[in-house]
Amino acid sequence: MKQLLLLTVFIASLLVYPVKAEDPESLIGQGNDGNRSGPVHVIELLDDKGNQIRSKDADPKPFSTRKTCGECHDYEKIAAGWHFNGHDTDIEAGRPGEPWMLVDSKTRTQVPMSDRNWKGVFSPEQMGVSPWEFVKQNFSHFPGGSYGEMEPDEPDEIIRQEISGSFEINCLACHNADPHQDQSVAAMQSARQNYRWIPAVSSGMAEVKGVASALDDFFDPEFDEGIKTAYKENLFDSEDKVFFDITGKPSNERCYFCHSSQKLSVGEDQEWTRDEDVHLASGLNCVDCHRNGDDHMITRGTESEGPGQTLTCEGCHTGEHHAEMPEMGRLGAPEPAHRGIPVVHFEKLTCTACHSGPWPKEEAGRWRTARMHKTGLHGKHNLEITQPHVYAPVLMKGADGKIGPYKVLWPAYWGMLKDESIEPMAPKDVLAKAKNILGKNAEKEDDWKSLTEQQIAEVLKLLGSEDAEAVYVAGGKLYRLNAKGGIESQTHAAAEPYAWPLAHDVRPVEQALGVRKCKDCHTTDSAFFFGQVQMDSPVKSDGGPEFVEMVKLQGIDRLYMWAFNFSFVFRPLLKIVAFASCGLIGLVLLAYVLKAVAAFSNACAKEDE
């Protein structure tokens, strides 16, 4: 009876006192009255429970962006924005982008990992990576939200999240104009699993002593002294409020931390020789083109509809002269002359094919990116991190049917072949069965721990079963056991490289392809068509690394392209030959016409006689 009463009261309390959700529309940070000066933020700090943090607190907590910024801004709406919705499989992801990576040297695995519906990526779940593990692996350049705020399911991860806190969106990573904002510090705190402390410490407002990952599972933040926060002296005013130097237009520095690339052939001591994107050199900022509203759905530069449509190459540089108002020239964008370029180029190529990225060379170079190779961590240059191997520029045909420059990597993974599709295996599952084979002394070749065909065969035998065939994908090939227990390789869709478009750095017009006329691309040895891309693989090969030509990735027949390009040898002469031929034909025709006229005149004269 007592239990029934308790149950009734409990349910009734839920009905009578529903949890009242804050109306997002009523938040003062929503909307914009058109005044271009931003509000000055002198605000209270709130911890992750919503309690105010005061200057005199004996044991102050780190402030929470969800609670502090969320007092005025619709945190949930922002959390659905592009940078923070990577976990959402319902979002239409658009053109492929740079994925997160799973790299495991023991199993010779490198796969692009994302929950976005891009072709060729694998979800963290498919690779046996929980949200908690995902954040741990990608700690250095993770912006917060998304996987960082998902509640773990595994008990051990639940307890660790209680100690470390959620990895909330770090609003200050972009919006803090204070030069103390240091994402390298954020990365270090993230490495320590001090997720709750990231916004406070990376902003320079606080220090933290302690490492959450080192605290044992029984750590109780209420009673145990394992991790301590200390705010900067004089941070709080007399009302216990704090000044935030907030900008609505983040500087390029903020974007660069996660969106930088390094061309390995340049060499670390020659980085200063690389030029920035011509748009930046001209005075624009990243956010002039890559903008968003409250929803934080940042424009990616390829929008084909909506307000972002005009923030694209075409949107600023081209357009109808005679529309209701001039459509081109936004932000001072010059109109392209494209003098003498046949229209077919604009049908078959993207703008970026000629204008973006490094000038094509006979072999696509190796690159590192901030997110994949953890660059920008000051004090720890991570120069030794070279995997995954990323190649660029690779001129290839994209999903839109146009040829453009891409960054490319070759997936390598173990999987089970079922009905021509491959279900990848998590590295830990492979290692559980094949540790002894994969762990044998492996030579290091080109950053990979090399793998012999013998090893592949032994592992495939261990992984396979009667119901499913185990395979290994690497370097553009699929390896499977043959009837004799050896290995055979073949091409397979699952082995195709993962590619994402390259748009920066845009080169000045005098460095665009075609500035020196047709021969920039249309020669029989042009890098544009016949440049090589290494098919990166850990599999030992006596013949050395294999390559694929870009013309193959463009879906064009090599012989046809070679012959077409060969014709350009004669093209300058073609006009002369054509005119000369026409002239000659004309003269011959004239001669016959004159002869005919003469004959006619003679005939008329004879008749008169």
Next chain:
Amino acid sequence: MSNHLSRRQFIQTSTAIGAGLYVSGKALGADVPKKDVINVALLGAGAQGQVLMDAILKMKSPGIRFVAVCDIWNVNRRRVMKRMKSYSKHYGYRYADYVDYKEMLDTEKDLDAVIVATPDFWHSEHTVACLKKGLHVYCEKEMSNTLEGAKKMVEAQKASGKLLQIGHQRRSNPRYQHCYNNLIKGSNLLGRITTINGQWNRSKASCEDIMDWTKDPEKMKIDQATLEKYGFKDMKQFRNWRWYKGMGGGPIVDLGSHQIDIYSWFLGCNPRSVIASGGTDYWKDHEWYDTVMAIYEYETKQGTVRAMYQTGTTNSSGGYFENFMGDKGTLMVSESAGRGSVYRENWVLEEEWQKWVDKGYITKSEGLPAKKDADEDAVLDVREGSYAPAEYKIPVKMDVPYHQPHLVNFFNTVRGTEKLNCPGEIGYETAATVLKVNEAVAQKKRLEFKPEDFHA
């Protein structure tokens, strides 16, 4: 009555609602057969209780469920409850906490086993009560701070027919098992063991009084009535009970019992006498001896063995290890996974040990020559020449939490697939062996054991 009962009912009720919303079979634990489910209570949730709980959880056995915790300190209960909550959330079972163990035993109807990790002076009462309730018990060492208490535990175990494992975890440690089964019994590698020495030295810093409740005394202190009800005069005594007479046995019992247990195990017999020296030389406000040196005499089938043991609390030199010295070789082993070597006496031919290398009992140390060149500065003994004995390694790894194999053994025995490695009777023998040292120190003389001293 405490308000645990009403809170517990609330937990039961609300958990019942929540459980009804689970759709995952895993959440309901439906994928674990009922016969494999072992509902466990943790009685004593202090540092050692947490270590044991952690080791059990790391077994990743979904059938083993912590459903109750009992501790008189709210801080300990909170810490453990956080872990229990995360597992119960994942697997969908309920849990509860208690201050009074009797209330727990009366309320929890589905318990199968109890981990007893309370202070030594409570071991007997707690273990006997749990056994009488028909529960299997894993009781931390020292079995009891008195032999009378230990005896009651053995008697209760026999009367109940339930299992009683005493927490001398080295008995299940695969490295120690390898040493005993293969090096001592299997190969007689060391020859006739004549002497043993062992130690556990701790630094001063490790032996300072624990004063952790002072961070927030208002919230963290146990009220005086509760302290006194459970035998403590103040918080300092509660947190540092090991140093007090009538509660623990001091470092020789706390630490030494682990290793002295190994002496008896490896020699296959109990000692016949002990002589000891010790005192409260450094920690003047402690009751028990902070420095103790004891020498046991064993009479084995092969002859007399003299075994020295020391424990110190002001210097960590050498750490902890046991060293068994025979006429053919020496076994140096430690629970510390990185330490463990076997040394071949120089007169023993390398070929004689090669067969044991080939069998995988020992491995040759890489990079270390079997013999060193003569070096005047390295003369160990003028009659020995300058040769250091050849070193071999113990080839068995132990890369799980130290207590885990012993707990695995316990739970497998509960399931009927193994036998206990340290049942109550063996624990009693060790208790008798170790508790005598304090007597020997106090009496300042050699004390003899009678065979019946080791039988409850």
